[in-house]
Amino acid sequence: MDEVFKALADPTRRGLLDSLYEEDGQTLSDLVRGLPMTRIGVMKHLRVLEEAGLVTTKRRGREKLHFLNPVPIRLVHDRWVSKYAEPWAATLTGLKRQLEED
Amino acid sequence: MEKVFEIYIKTTPERLWEAITDPELRSKYNFGVRVESDWTQGSSYTSRHPRADGPLAEGENVEVDPPRRLVQTFHALWSDDVKVEGTSRVTWEIEPVADSCRLRVIHDELREGANDELFGGWPMILSGLKTLLETGEELTTPGSLMYAQQPA
DSSP, X not given: XXXXXXXXXXXXXXXXXXXXXXXSSBOHHHHHTTSSSOHHHHHHHHHHHHHTTSEEEEEETTEXXXXXXXXXXXXXXXXXXXXXXXXXXXXXXXXXXXXXXX | OOEEEEEEESSOHHHHHHHHHOHXXXXXXXXXXXXXXXXXXXXXXXXXXXXXXXXXXXXEEEEEETTTXXXXXXXXXXXXXXXXXXXXXXXXXXXXXXXXXXXXXEEESOOTTOOTTTTTTHHHHHHHHHHHHHHSOOOOOHHHHTTOOOOO
8 A cells, every 4th residue: 555655646647647537548648648747757657656556558550558546545534534534425325315205 | 538447356257257248247346237149249238327327328339259358348427527428349358367367457448537437436346246256245435325314
């Protein structure tokens, strides 16, 4: 989980995730476009994201496609956020159901 | 459109395969949904929840290669909005890595701009699957509460 927090602690890397959220399956060239950064710089950031499991890749012919893998973010949520925030959410979900059924 | 979901789980490919194909185990992390099938190549499957009217999804098992690979067509039926999305494809890939497994769920053949309800549940499902196999416990997520019985 350290890798996930580390990967998310950088605005460029969060930007790359946002870019993949908008359009999944981009190549390195797609991702470099529009960024004030060299190919090598973007590759380094992608490697950190891959090591954290936030980006996963698939080969298609000679191209390497990058996909946003949201599962580690869910794991962080289930481990950290839900512990503090979810009791409220659960109560509200229950309340919503009760009100709608009555 | 194509979506890829990946998770590492400390388990064996056989246990993972069982958790995907056994209706009782599946329901423990898949929002209470039971997936029933005889799991032979070309067979059909149906996803149901005891408290939902009618099936929530259905499809065909296009490729069945236990305990490594399962390719299914997927037609969501839980609302009119998802019904019109038609049939997409879900591929489960299990890859042993040291004492764990890498599970990849590839959801593709989705319409460009497809309704995200179709694939939005995967992170919760996979997180719940990891918790179940690694701790034997069930994880509470918004998905698992969807059809949950109201607390008394």
